[in-house]
Each structure stands twice: as structure tokens, then as C-alpha cells.
Amino acid sequence: MGSEYCALNYYAPDEDAFYLSYLSDFKDRQDTREMKTCSMPQILNDPARVNALITGGDHTHPHNARFSPGDLSGKWNPARVVTEKTGRVFQRELFVFHRRGDGACSVYGFNYATRVISALRGGQWVQIGHVYDDNGNIRMFEGMGWQP
Amino acid sequence: MKTSPLIALLCGASLLSGCSLLGYYKPRKAERAPPEEASKVTFPDSMEQGVHLDGPAMAALEVAMDAFLPPDRKPDARDEALARCLARRDTYDASVLKENEDLYFVSFLPRLSRCGIELETPLMDVGAVYAIDARGRILAEL
Numbered sequence: 223m224g225s226e227y228c229a230l231n232y233y234a235p236d237e238d239a240f241y242l243s244y245l246s247d248f249k250d251r252q253d254t255r256e257m258k259t260c261s262m263p264q265i266l267n268d269p270a271r272v273n274a275l276i277t278g279g280d281h282t283h284p285h286n287a288r289f290s291p292g293d294l295s296g297k298w299n300p301a302r303v304v305t306e307k308t309g310r311v312f313q314r315e316l317f318v319f320h321r322r323g324d325g326a327c328s329v330y331g332f333n334y335a336t337r338v339i340s341a342l343r344g345g346q347w348v349q350i351g352h353v354y355d356d357n358g359n360i361r362m363f364e365g366m367g368w369q370p
Numbered sequence: 371m372k373t374s375p376l377i378a379l380l381c382g383a384s385l386l387s388g389c390s391l392l393g394y395y396k397p398r399k400a401e402r403a404p405p406e407e408a409s410k411v412t413f414p415d416s417m418e419q420g421v422h423l424d425g426p427a428m429a430a431l432e433v434a435m436d437a438f439l440p441p442d443r444k445p446d447a448r449d450e451a452l453a454r455c456l457a458r459r460d461t462y463d464a465s466v467l468k469e470n471e472d473l474y475f476v477s478f479l480p481r482l483s484r485c486g487i488e489l490e491t492p493l494m495d496v497g498a499v500y501a502i503d504a505r506g507r508i509l510a511e512l
């Protein structure tokens with residue numbers, strides 16, 4: 223049940239503003255009933271913001287709230303990107319969104335530069351763990367977990 | 371019926387090729403090296419340095435791999451090289467974790483670099499983690 227979607231988030235230096243691309247259901251592996259995937263778009267098509275900087279990506283999980291090891295073992299080079307106009311540095315991040323059956327939503331972020339996972343709790347980002355190898359294995363911080 | 375011979379032919383062809391259209395597989399027999407290659411193999415005196423899986427762990431791994439990449443899975447990707455890579459079992463690194471006597475976790479992670487492929491942006495969730503019980507049932511996947 224459900225589909226998985228991928229999207230890019232990007233920064234427009236001329237406006238000092240952040241944008242989210244359209245959602246894509248493009249995938250390189252067939253879905254099954256239990257397992258869904260999506261492939262992050264490779265190209266941004268926003269003719270009004272040709273100097274936009276891709277700061278990361280977003281994807282949805284129809285079945286699970288947490289990141290999968292596959293999500294966390296992937297690389298997205300470069301992990302840090304710089305705006306030529308202002309010299310502002312961004313660390314690329316991946317976000318995962320999940321909506322439970324009762325309507326509650328959860329969001330987690332993974333920073334490709336620091337390899338730290340954060341959870342959005344009460345409007346604040348809380349660091350909950352660190353991915354310590356390229357197999358997507360996580361060491362949770364003291365007292366932290368996927369649930370608040 | 372004019373179409374009967376055609377249907378019979380298609381059914382026959384699908385059986386011969388091991389096609390699962392009718393829910394039937396013919397397991398592929400392992401390829402055998404010729405005797406001259408076999409004669410060059412020297413077997414080790416000890417397997418201690420090898421990867422050891424106990425029987426239930428091996429059975430769990432087999433169940434998980436058959437679910438993850440069934441023999442009849444059709445390659446489907448943006449280009450032929452990526453499709454071939456994702457359809458190969460040796461693209462995926464496997465880990466097996468025995469949680470207790472009745473619960474194993476089996477993880478598969480794709481290593482596209484093994485196929486010489488480096489994508490600009492990542493693929494989401496193309497690996498999998500299965501929870502498998504001692505009866506070989508899939509309890510859940512991540």
C-alpha cells in the first residue's frame with residue numbers, strides 16, 4: 223500500500239530562500255506490496271533559479287518512520303556545498319517523512335557531512351544518533367531513540 | 371479455437387525458460403567448471419578464517435534473499451547497466467544478526483560501485499532488512 227516519493231530541496235542565493243521541488247515517484251527498483259523505493263532526482267528544473275544550489279533531498283516512507291540502513295549507507299557528494307555569491311556553506315541533508323495511520327507525522331534528518339541523525343520534536347531539531355560506518359549502522363546518543 | 375496452439379506454445383516456452391508466468395520455476399543448476407580448472411583448486415586444511423553461519427541463520431538468509439530478489443524479478447531501472455546491477459545478487463552485501471533463537475535479522479545493502487556505477491544522487495530504500503523467525507517466516511521488513 224502507498225507509494226514512496228523523492229524530492230530535492232534547494233537554495234536560491236538571489237532570494238536567500240529555500241525551495242522544495244515537485245515530488246517524484248521515479249524508481250529504479252520495482253515496488254512490492256511491502257517494499258517501496260524512490261530514486262532522488264538527478265537534475266533540478268527551475269528555469270527561474272538557474273544558480274540554485276541543491277542542499278539535499280527528501281523522501282517519504284509509507285511503512286516505516288525511521289531511516290533504512292540503505293538510506294544511511296548512501297553517499298551524496300559533495301557533502302558540503304558553497305554558494306558562490308555569498309560564500310555560505312551548506313551541509314547536504316536527507317530527510318524522511320512518515321505519516322502514521324492515526325495521522326501523526328514524523329520527520330528525521332541525516333547530515334551527509336557530519337553523519338548525524340536528528341529528529342524534529344516539538345518544532346526543534348534534536349540530535350539522536352551517529353552513523354559510524356558505510357553500512358548505515360547507527361550508534362544512538364545517550365538516552366535517545368527513534369521514539370521521543 | 372484458433373488461439374489454442376499459440377497459448378500452448380507460449381505456455382510450453384515459459385516452462386522451458388523457467389518463467390514464473392504460471393507460478394513455476396525451474397531452479398537453475400550451478401555451472402560446472404571443466405576438469406582442467408577443477409584440478410587447479412587446492413582446498414584449505416581449515417575453514418576457521420571463513421564466514422560461519424549456523425543452519426538457522428543460513429535458512430533465514432535464503433528466505434530473505436528469495437523475498438528480496440526472487441529468481442523471476444525483472445530488471446527495471448533507468449538504464450541497462452543499472453538494471454543489470456540491481457538484479458544481480460552479488461551486488462548486495464548481506465549481514466545476519468541472531469537476536470535470539472527465534473529471531474534473525476537479515477540485511478542487504480547495494481554496492482553499486484561493484485558494477486562500476488557511481489550515481490550523482492542516492493537511491494532511497496533499495497536495500498532491505500528482514501526480520502525472520504525460526505520457522506522461516508518473514509515477520510517484518512524495513
